[in-house]
Amino acid sequence: MRYAVLGTGIVGRTIATRLSSLGHEVVIGTRDPAATLARTEPDAMGTPPFATWHMAHAAVEPRSFTEAAAFGERVVNTTAGAATLDALKAAGSVHLAGKVLIDIANPLDPSRGMPPVLDPVNTDSLAEQIQRAFPDAHVVKTLNTMNCRIMVEPSRVAGAHNVFVSGENKGAKQQVTEMLVSFGWPESSVIDLGGIESARGAEMLLPIWLRLYGALGHTDFNFHIQGAH
Amino acid sequence: MRYAVLGTGIVGRTIATRLSSLGHEVVIGTRDPAATLARTEPDAMGTPPFATWHMAHAAVEPRSFTEAAAFGERVVNTTAGAATLDALKAAGSVHLAGKVLIDIANPLDPSRGMPPVLDPVNTDSLAEQIQRAFPDAHVVKTLNTMNCRIMVEPSRVAGAHNVFVSGENKGAKQQVTEMLVSFGWPESSVIDLGGIESARGAEMLLPIWLRLYGALGHTDFNFHIQGAH
Numbered sequence: 001m002r003y004a005v006l007g008t009g010i011v012g013r014t015i016a017t018r019l020s021s022l023g024h025e026v027v028i029g030t031r032d033p034a035a036t037l038a039r040t041e042p043d044a045m046g047t048p049p050f051a052t053w054h055m056a057h058a059a060v061e062p063r064s065f066t067e068a069a070a071f072g073e074r075v076v077n078t079t080a081g082a083a084t085l086d087a088l089k090a091a092g093s094v095h096l097a098g099k100v101l102i103d104i105a106n107p108l109d110p111s112r113g114m115p116p117v118l119d120p121v122n123t124d125s126l127a128e129q130i131q132r133a134f135p136d137a138h139v140v141k142t143l144n145t146m147n148c149r150i151m152v153e154p155s156r157v158a159g160a161h162n163v164f165v166s167g168e169n170k171g172a173k174q175q176v177t178e179m180l181v182s183f184g185w186p187e188s189s190v191i192d193l194g195g196i197e198s199a200r201g202a203e204m205l206l207p208i209w210l211r212l213y214g215a216l217g218h219t220d221f222n223f224h225i226q227g228a229h
Numbered sequence: 230m231r232y233a234v235l236g237t238g239i240v241g242r243t244i245a246t247r248l249s250s251l252g253h254e255v256v257i258g259t260r261d262p263a264a265t266l267a268r269t270e271p272d273a274m275g276t277p278p279f280a281t282w283h284m285a286h287a288a289v290e291p292r293s294f295t296e297a298a299a300f301g302e303r304v305v306n307t308t309a310g311a312a313t314l315d316a317l318k319a320a321g322s323v324h325l326a327g328k329v330l331i332d333i334a335n336p337l338d339p340s341r342g343m344p345p346v347l348d349p350v351n352t353d354s355l356a357e358q359i360q361r362a363f364p365d366a367h368v369v370k371t372l373n374t375m376n377c378r379i380m381v382e383p384s385r386v387a388g389a390h391n392v393f394v395s396g397e398n399k400g401a402k403q404q405v406t407e408m409l410v411s412f413g414w415p416e417s418s419v420i421d422l423g424g425i426e427s428a429r430g431a432e433m434l435l436p437i438w439l440r441l442y443g444a445l446g447h448t449d450f451n452f453h454i455q456g457a458h
Contacts, residue, residue, distance in 0.1 A: 112352070122350045122436075123341065161455040164437075193440045201437030207351075208393075208430030211422045212454060221456035225441060226390040227449050 004029055004072025006065060006087055008036050008050045009043075011104060011148040012078035016060045018152035019076075022182055026060050029068030031090065036062055069095035074102065074175075075137075081107035081126050082119075085133060097136035100172045102179075103127050103199075104143045104151070106206050115210040118203060127166060127199035138172035140165055141199035142180065145209065147219035154184050154222075161222040164191050166199040191228060233258055233301025235294060235316055237265050237279045238272075240333060240377040241307035245289045247381035248305075251411055255289045258297030260319065265291055298324035303331065303404075304366075310336035310355050311348075314362060326365035329401045331408075332356050332428075333372045333380070335435050344439040347432060356395060356428035367401035369394055370428035371409070374438065376448035383413045383451075390451040393420050395428040420457060 005016040006029040013028070020026045030036040030050075039049045054062065069075055069091035079087040084105050088096065107126040108116040120129065127141040142165045143151045150156050154163075163185055165173045177190045193201055205223065213219055234245040235258040242257070249255045259265040259279075268278045283291065298304055298320035308316045313334050317325065336355040337345040349358060356370040371394045372380045379385050383392075392414055394402045406419045422430060434452065442448055 117351045119351075122346045122348075157456040159455050161453075191441070191444060193437070193444055198437075198440040198444075201440040204433040204436045207433045208422070208427075211427040211430040212420070212457070215420060215422055215427075216454075216457055221454050224390075224453040224455040225445075226388050226451050226453040227386040228441070228445055 001025070002071055002073045003027075003076060004063075004068040004074070005076045005078060006068060006091065007078035007080070007105075008062065009078065009080070010045070010047050011151075012076075013050075013053050013057070014148040014152055015076055015078060015104070017057055018183060020057065020059050027063045027068045027071050028060050029065045029087070029091065030062050031065060031087070033062040033064060065090040066092050066095065072099070074100045076102045076104060077130070078104050081105045082109065084126060085129060088130060088134060093134050093136065096134045099137055100175050101130065101134065101137040101139045102143075102176055103130055103139055103141045106144050106203060108206065115207070115214075118206060121204065122200065125197075125200040125203045127196050127203070131168065131196045138167065138169040139196055140167035140169075140172050140176045141196065141202055142166070142176055145202055145205045146222045150220070150222055152183050154189070156220055157222045159224070160189065161224040162189050162191050162228070164193050164202045166193045166196055166202060168196050191225060230254070231300055231302045232256075232305060233292075233297040233303070233320075234305045234307060235297060235320065236307035236309070236334075237291065238307065238309070239274070239276050240380075241305075242279075242282050242286070243377040243381055244305055244307060244333070246286055247412060249286065249289050256292045256297045256300050257289050258294045258316070258320065259291050260294060260316070262291040262293060294319040295321050295324065301328070303329045305331045305333060306359070307333050310334045311338065313355060314358060317359060317363060322363050322365065325363045328366055329404050330359065330363065330366040330368045331372075331405055332359055332368055332370045335373050335432060337435065344436070344443075347435060350433065351429065354426075354429040354432045356425050356432070360397065360425045367396065367398040368425055369396035369398075369401050369405045370425065370431055371395070371405055374431055374434045375451045379449070379451055381412050383418070385449055386451045388453070389418065390453040391418050391420050391457070393422050393431045395422045395425055395431060397425050420454060
């Protein structure tokens with residue numbers, strides 16, 4: 001399968017690495033590949049520059065959002081929530097139409113201080129905004145409720161825990177579930193919350209996730225819905 | 230211990246019953262006790278009228294909000310979120326000052342259709358509104374993230390699962406933790422999220438709780454933070 005992972009941050013790199021290691025053809029999308037490769041400083045979170053990561057993962061080529069989306073049979077959005085709609089516009093609706101668009105982003109707004117709040121929230125969600133803006137894409141919200149290392153290696157957290165999927169298209173959710181199973185998620189750990197509107201619930205987990213991170217002092221935890229099965 | 234449980238709905242009745250069965254002196258607060266007792270119809274959710282419940286729980290007397298709060302050494306808020314501040318105003322700040330005020334309510338706003346949205350949300354929470362309005366009370370948010378039968382009988386859900394506490398006063402959180410332990414919660418299942426601001430996280434679990442209820446078709450589930458300990 002050909003995957004376009006949009007976003008060169010730690011989440012995008014982690015997903016791209018995992019998909020590549022599973023034998024998929026993966027490109028990673030960014031606004032300006034040359035500028036992304038030219039950066040030499042870690043970002044504000046201490047993440048090493050993209051070029052450092054790319055040296056160890058040469059199979060994953062950086063491409064413009066448009067080229068990446070044109071290449072991918074599936075598209076994974078890992079851009080910052082505030083930049084997502086612009087990134088997808090740059091990708092181009094023609095290159096998203098008919099494809100499964102896996103949205104892992106969270107609409108975090110750090111402009112009002114820490115911890116960040118959500119925007120949109122409550123009466124809307126980023127996933128719904130994406131689906132409205134790109135009605136011909138099959139948007140599936142998933143994986144946004146945990147640290148990215150757990151996304152691709154769920155066994156980091158001992159015991160049963162869950163990952164959620166939200167989306168309008170049952171076939172798309174099934175394809176995403178198969179991708180999650182290939183990452184190591186037991187099929188029984190995938191909870192289908194419902195239509196894309198239900199992504200509000202998954203996105204609104206972030207505020208307690210951030211406070212649990214503060215309370216526990218680490219990110220190797222995940223939500224488990226006890227009694228779900 | 231003398232408890233005032235404010236709110237005569239299913240949550241208030243369940244908490245009052247449990248506290249009473251544990252040997253506490255419990256009154257249940259309502260705007261107009263005579264009117265509450267006079268109702269003969271089930272409510273919109275099918276909950277039987279208060280008088281029916283009261284026949285089987287005669288030890289728990291209905292009192293006005295003011296009388297109930299004056300009686301209680303601890304106060305438990307189980308009123309509807311939209312009615313909470315008015316109910317506590319009726320209770321009277323003088324009857325809340327210096328007391329542990331356990332807030333179980335959720336600020337659900339059903340006026341925009343189902344499932345209900347939250348108000349306040351994201352940049353504020355009901356628990357913070359209460360703490361600001363009654364600065365001399367020791368507000369502790371807890372138990373709002375599950376069905377009320379699980380609140381008082383956690384073993385309804387098999388396996389480990391969690392209950393959260395948020396509040397400014399460590400002693401008050403410790404007292405609430407002891408109450409939770411008396412309900413059957415293992416002490417290790419109680420997660421202290423932090424100050425009262427962290428109640429935003431607990432309240433924002435409601436949107437996914439409502440969608441999980443829809444997806445699972447029952448309410449006998451609860452959140453477990455896998456990897457927390």
